Amino acid sequence: xxxxxxxxxxxxxxxxxxxxxxxxxxxxxxxxxxxxxxxxxxxxxxxxxxxxxxxxxxxxxxxxxxxxxxxxxxxxxxxxxxxxxxxxxxxxxxxxxxxxxxxxxxxxxxxxxxxxxxxxxxxxxxxxxxxxxxxxxxxxxxxxxxxxxxxxxxxxxxxxxxxxxxxxxxxxxxxxxxxxxxxxxxxxxxxxxxxxxxxxxxxxxxxxxxxxxxxxxxxxxxxxxxxxxxxxxxxxxxxxxxxxxxxxxxxxxxxxxxxxxxxxxxxxxxxxxxxxxxxxxxxxxxxxxxxxxxxxxxxxxxxxxxxxxxxxxxxxxxxxxxxxxxxxxxxxxxxxxxxxxxxxxxxxxxx
Amino acid sequence: xxxxxxxxxxxxxxxxxxxxxxxxxxxxxxxxxxxxxxxxxxxxxxxxxxxxxxxxxxxxxxxxxxxxxxxxxxxxxxxxxxxxxxxxxxxxxxxxxxxxxxxxxxxxxxxxxxxxxxxxxxxxxxxxxxxxxxxxxxxxxxxxxxxxxxxxxxxxxxxxxxxxxxxxxxxxxxxxxxxxxxxxxxxxxxxxxxxxxxxxxxxxxxxxxxxxxxxxxxxxxxxxxxxxxxxxxxxxxxxxxxxxxxxxxxxxxxxxxxxxxxxxxxxxxxxxxxxxxxxxxxxxxxxxxxxxxxxxxxxxxxxxxxxxxxxxxxxxxxxxxxxxxxxxxxxxxxxxxxxxxxxxxxxxxxxxxxxxxxxxxxxxxxxxxxxxxxxxxxxxxxxxxxxxxxxxxxxxxxxxxxxxxxxxxxxxxxxxxxxxxxxxxxxxxxxxxxxxxxxxxxxxxxxxxxxxxxxxxxxxxxxxxxxxxxxxxxxxxxxxxxxx
Numbered sequence: 001x002x003x004x005x006x007x008x009x010x011x012x013x014x015x016x017x018x019x020x021x022x023x024x025x026x027x028x029x030x031x032x033x034x035x036x037x038x039x040x041x042x043x044x045x046x047x048x049x050x051x052x053x054x055x056x057x058x059x060x061x062x063x064x065x066x067x068x069x070x071x072x073x074x075x076x077x078x079x080x081x082x083x084x085x086x087x088x089x090x091x092x093x094x095x096x097x098x099x100x101x102x103x104x105x106x107x108x109x110x111x112x113x114x115x116x117x118x119x120x121x122x123x124x125x126x127x128x129x130x131x132x133x134x135x136x137x138x139x140x141x142x143x144x145x146x147x148x149x150x151x152x153x154x155x156x157x158x159x160x161x162x163x164x165x166x167x168x169x170x171x172x173x174x175x176x177x178x179x180x181x182x183x184x185x186x187x188x189x190x191x192x193x194x195x196x197x198x199x200x201x202x203x204x205x206x207x208x209x210x211x212x213x214x215x216x217x218x219x220x221x222x223x224x225x226x227x228x229x230x231x232x233x234x235x236x237x238x239x240x241x242x243x244x245x246x247x248x249x250x251x252x253x254x255x256x257x258x259x260x261x262x263x264x265x266x267x268x269x270x271x272x273x274x275x276x277x278x279x280x281x282x283x284x285x286x287x288x289x290x291x292x293x294x295x296x297x298x299x300x301x302x303x304x305x306x307x308x309x310x311x312x313x314x315x316x317x318x319x320x321x322x323x324x325x326x327x328x329x330x331x332x333x334x335x336x337x338x339x340x341x342x343x344x345x346x347x348x349x350x351x
Numbered sequence: 352x353x354x355x356x357x358x359x360x361x362x363x364x365x366x367x368x369x370x371x372x373x374x375x376x377x378x379x380x381x382x383x384x385x386x387x388x389x390x391x392x393x394x395x396x397x398x399x400x401x402x403x404x405x406x407x408x409x410x411x412x413x414x415x416x417x418x419x420x421x422x423x424x425x426x427x428x429x430x431x432x433x434x435x436x437x438x439x440x441x442x443x444x445x446x447x448x449x450x451x452x453x454x455x456x457x458x459x460x461x462x463x464x465x466x467x468x469x470x471x472x473x474x475x476x477x478x479x480x481x482x483x484x485x486x487x488x489x490x491x492x493x494x495x496x497x498x499x500x501x502x503x504x505x506x507x508x509x510x511x512x513x514x515x516x517x518x519x520x521x522x523x524x525x526x527x528x529x530x531x532x533x534x535x536x537x538x539x540x541x542x543x544x545x546x547x548x549x550x551x552x553x554x555x556x557x558x559x560x561x562x563x564x565x566x567x568x569x570x571x572x573x574x575x576x577x578x579x580x581x582x583x584x585x586x587x588x589x590x591x592x593x594x595x596x597x598x599x600x601x602x603x604x605x606x607x608x609x610x611x612x613x614x615x616x617x618x619x620x621x622x623x624x625x626x627x628x629x630x631x632x633x634x635x636x637x638x639x640x641x642x643x644x645x646x647x648x649x650x651x652x653x654x655x656x657x658x659x660x661x662x663x664x665x666x667x668x669x670x671x672x673x674x675x676x677x678x679x680x681x682x683x684x685x686x687x688x689x690x691x692x693x694x695x696x697x698x699x700x701x702x703x704x705x706x707x708x709x710x711x712x713x714x715x716x717x718x719x720x721x722x723x724x725x726x727x728x729x730x731x732x733x734x735x736x737x738x739x740x741x742x743x744x745x746x747x748x749x750x751x752x753x754x755x756x757x758x759x760x761x762x763x764x765x766x767x768x769x770x771x772x773x774x775x776x777x778x779x780x781x782x783x784x785x786x787x788x789x790x791x792x793x794x795x796x797x798x799x800x801x802x803x804x805x806x807x808x809x810x811x812x813x814x815x816x817x818x819x820x821x822x823x824x825x826x827x828x829x830x831x832x833x834x835x
Contacts, residue, residue: 056601057689059370059460068690069646072614076703076748099629100678101644101690104637105619106629135630186451193450212448213815214474214731216481217804218646218688219745223813237462239453 060246067094067234068101069218070197071181074232075101075108077222078179081232082139082172085111087119087127087255088297090183093243094235096252098181099134110137112180114168116160116299117144118278123297126255139175141167158278159302165350169205172229179222179230187239188327191343197236203227207346240295240327244320248313260293260311271304295320295327368455371598374464374479376472376503377489382520386489386568387452387465388430390590393575396454405432430568449479458594472499473764473778476506477729477818481804484598485514487589492525492565496538502764504539508546509727509780509820511800513599515548516562516592522581523567529583536563545767560596564589599800600687607687608716609650609658609709610802612747613643613701617692642676642692643701645748648801650709651686652693659710659717660699663749663789667717669710670697687801704749706792706802718802720790724753725825727762727796728807729780729818736775736783742816743808744787750808752788759783775817782822796820 057065074081083098085091098107113127131138143163146152152163172180186193196212198220213221222230235243247254265272265288266281272292273279279300281287292305293316310316342350377383391397397405409428452463464479466472480486488503490496500517507515517539525531542548543561564573565581566589572578573588587595618641619627619634628634652658652672659667674694675682685691693707701707708717724744730736736758744753760769761781775781796803799821807817 056369057686059368062370062688065646065688065690069614069688072644072690073748076615102617102629103676103678103692104629104632104640105617105627133630187453190450193452194448209448214478214818216478216806216815216818217801218482218648219804219806221745221806221808221813221815223743223808225813237451237453239455239460241455242460 060242060249063235063238063242064097064100064246066218066237067097070220070232070234071098071101073220074179074181074198074222074230078230080175080177081109081179081181082112082175082177083107083109083181084183085113085127085130085138086297087113087123087130088183089243089247089254089258090185090235092130092252092254093238093246094181094183095130095134096250097234106135110139110175112139112141112168112171112175112177114141114164114171115143116164116301117142117147118160118300120255120257120274120276120297120300122257123255126253130253139171141171143167146170159299161299161302162345162350165205165345165348168350172205177229178224179232181232181234183235184231184233185238185240185243186236189342191346195233195236195346197233198222199231199233200224201229201231205229206348207231209343209347241317241320244313244317248317255297257294257297257305259313259316260291260308262289263292263305264288265290265292265305269304272307273304274300276300368458368460369598369601370462371459371485371593371596372462372464372483373485373487373593374466374476374483375487375489376466376476376479376507377487377520381489381491382431382568383465383489384431385429386487386518386520386566386574387463388432389568389571389574390463391452391454392430393571394454394456394590396452402428405429408432449475456590456594461593472502473506473729473780474731476503477510477731480507480510480512481818483512485516485593485596486512487516487518490517490519490535490539492519492521492531492535495535496542498765500539501542501767504542504546504548505762505764505767506729506780508548509729511797513602514560514562514596515543516564516589518564518566518568518589520566520568522565522572523570527565527572527580529581532563532565532581532584539563562586562592564592603649603687603800607649607799609652609656609707610648610718610799611643611645611652611658611693611707612648612749613703613705613707614645614748615643615703616701617642617644641698642674642694643707644690644692645707646690647685647687648747649687649799651684652709653684654682657710658693658695658707660695660701661706661708661718661720661792662701663704663720663791667708667710668697668699670695670699672696704747706747708792718792718794720792721824722787722790723824724785724787724791724793724819725822726783726785726805727780727820727822728775728783729820730775730777730816731818732809732814732816733777734809734814734816735777736781736816738773741810742785743810744785744791744805744819745808746791746793746805747802749789749791751791752810753785753807756784756786793821795823 083095085095102108111131143160146167147154152166184192184195186195194209196215199207200213201207224230264275266275266285268285272290275281275287290307291309293308293310294303294305296303308319310319375383375387406428450465452465454461464483466475466479486507488500490500519532519535522532548561564586565584566573568574572580575588575590577588619637628637652675654672654675656672657669658672659669661667672693673696675685676692710717736755738755738757740755742753742755743750758773758775759782761772761775761779763770772781794802803821805819806815807819809816
């Protein structure tokens, strides 16, 4: 408990500094108004649009404060947290929330990526750029290494998303992570709808949906025994639209493939699949160039693009609000395997 | 079913919509899953691929028989399938656990905690209600107020849910009879009066609105739109009520005194390296930066406010708020439930687990710390509570050890009477006295939904054993309404 002093943000035992003069506080205040003090809010319009005396908080403000509260609780109560960061929009939003939670300190935990080896190159490039910008430590678990060593076998359908579980659990164990932040949202899937915000995993990383701790008020119980760890989902209560509205409001940078672009694609399983090294059309599948964007960014071998002209974040917000298909239904082959595909993966230790 | 008020661009403007959390309580037989499915369907939260799957399954199972059409001629689907979750639930045809659902209208974003009613109803209802601004309780119009209804309402009263809405479902099966509805409505109001629920100026509790609405979840009457088949009703549809009720924080934050449990201290230049500062910031500018991070649990705080730092075992220390920081923005004021970081005029030693509270004339009474905890406990674990047990109590951001000195009674939820007992079992609600290893600034839950709430945790396996609601010490009779 309260092993907070291992983190940069906290030093509860330090002697009080000599009292500063009355002007010190106000000079910090004026300094903090400089644009460079808020690297995530590059445009001044966000500050103008938000009243600083909030009698009624907007739904985004409420969700944001809830997420920051969760992130801070986990950092205060766990010894070695890490944040799952794929470069996908949900993990980007989660990392953005973490930067806000500890400002002006930096994010006091490493980020963890399970690299399937089939990732979009521009997403990996985005991942590395973000980690560099925030000065974070990146831990990578590699599906390819596990396949090369024979500990994992390639699936017949070529999809590597379900293979992420073993390298994930291995990275958690090797790094002794006791809490892992995930960007999972309850509106994504019916199994995730029953997930707790702090979700206990046993020694095998398994989720037991029938035996979950009740979660009451804003009091999160992160107690666990040796070998167990906790998955924490700070944006559990966000919808896809909330995520996009927040990206717009906060002017958050995303990999370019979330926005409309021209790409060589072919049709498979009712989705547009990108042509790439690990994603090749079969003989009868015709390659055409279309204007597409991605609603989710996973493994290149199982993530489909949607036809879209939404080139800006505003366009995407409007498109998502009007969408008649769920994001996973539209774009994820791995969730079409069976009615309980996500539930089965989660029980095995998937995020 | 007309849904033109819910445009697909509902909630596009992030600044104008507010968040509202509600829970549903009732059993499968009351049509709860159908009601939830109806709300999601008619507010267009169900997308085409989900609807296709449900339509297929409905047809496979022969739902509704051969003439299965709803008014308006559309094919009836089993809306309850929309809330199906886990494999075991589909296999057994039951709902095991609380599921969270999301939908939005142009006025509000909703978080719905769908609480199963027939298994472990207390556990699930307490869980769902603890974060809810409103709870919808279902009654079957053919059956009226049952013992289970009394139990649900009793739990909601105990948890001080701000708004209680009783949906009298299957009104179509009693031929939309006003007489049947009015009879049930009178029974509900009677239970409400016994419990102190309902808007009533003479009720010192004054804690909740109590609405009673006739609905048909299957056909959609009075769910999203007012029904023409209940012309005698004259009241709003369920969703209209949910859209317009104030959220609990909107109701309370301007009335309550400021309370802020400290989560952690933000001091980037502390004992550690100079690279502890966020990228892009000048380390020199934040050399002396020190702020206390947390979520405002109650009330509001303004720059220049006088506050007391409450540290267990120490006298309150009073100082002034010199900064309210939110990630580089300075706020003039912040309200519950915002997460902020406070800077104080004096360099006190403040740590996680301390509470910053309003002080001075406007602040009201500062909570006194005590190691004697009198509380109602909603027992959520299969492991029963015994006198003499050692447990952990998590209150705000502090966890302390506690000894269960005695269990003083168990609540009969149907009769609202307290029965003598020395043990509490799963789904029991009882009263107990605990001795804490360190004093905590406890406040009566009846007045303080956040600072009066705590968890009881098993020190061995870490599981959550109970939801705790702080009672007054016996002898402090300032609050009669809580003496259930």
